Amino acid sequence: MPELPEMETYKLLLTQKIGGKTITGVTINRDKSINVKPEVFQQHVQNQKVTSIERRAKYILFHLNSGSTLLLHLMLGGWMFYGTADEKPDHTVQVQLSFGDDHLYFIGLRLGYLHLVSAEALQEELNDLGPEPLDVNFSLNDFQALVKGRRGKLKTTLIDQDFLSGIGNRYSDEIAWHARLLPTRTMDELSSDEQLQLYQSIRFILQQAITYGGAADEPFFQEDTKTGGYIGNEYVYNREGEACKRCGAEIRKDEISSRKSFYCTQCQQ
Structure with missing residues (x-):
């Protein structure tokens, strides 16, 4: 999707x-x-x-x-x-x-x-959507206020459109990897430093993916060379069994709340 x-x-x-x-x-x-x-x-x-x-x-x-x-x-x-x-x-x-x-x-x-x-x-129709994570006015304080009191797993929280809007399976895994956090971690156990890193990773990964042109499979017009440029540049998504680009350990695939999830077995904690 x-x-x-x-x-x-x-x-x-x-x-x-x-x-x-x-x-x-x-x-x-x-x-x-x-x-x-x-x-x-x-x-x-x-x-x-x-x-x-x-x-x-x-x-x-x-x-x-x-x-x-x-x-x-x-x-x-x-x-x-x-x-x-x-x-x-x-x-x-x-x-x-x-x-x-x-x-x-x-x-x-x-x-x-x-x-x-x-x-x-x-x-x-749009009233129940969470904040836009790349909005210039969406601050760390705003993010920490959203996190406060949440106990769900990192993966399921990131893809919850009531929490933040626009993130799904692919980029939740990429964000968790960049933040060095396991997707199975629960939000209430994240330290202040980990919350900061997660906030920064959300904004970094999404903006980087936009710069690449996202991961759509098909071009938008005949001479389109931008759309889909993120495909092949993923850190963990769809890279089961391959080496982590950061530490070299094996990328693992599991199901978390019935969602396929990819993560590094060594450098995500």
């Missing part, structure tokens, strides 16, 4: 490609991928200008000049491609937004969705 770095990469590229442009056509191939009748969706989306594009947690928000928003959650297996009809990947497209001769294809939305929502509905 795409996490914060993947969605932030999409946001940056989407802004470059369609920011300020008008949606000239709408094609719905799977009614379940949207939340209103196709004709209603088309009526309220076609000929609308995309005034801005925002990311919140694992969501992308396409703000329209009508005041409505298209709320995208890719869930498991969803991705996007932007290009001409000739460039379209050989995959089933659930929703297509056209911008003249170029099109934004939404692919793999079997669990994901693109919903048309009002400003009020958008606020309600």
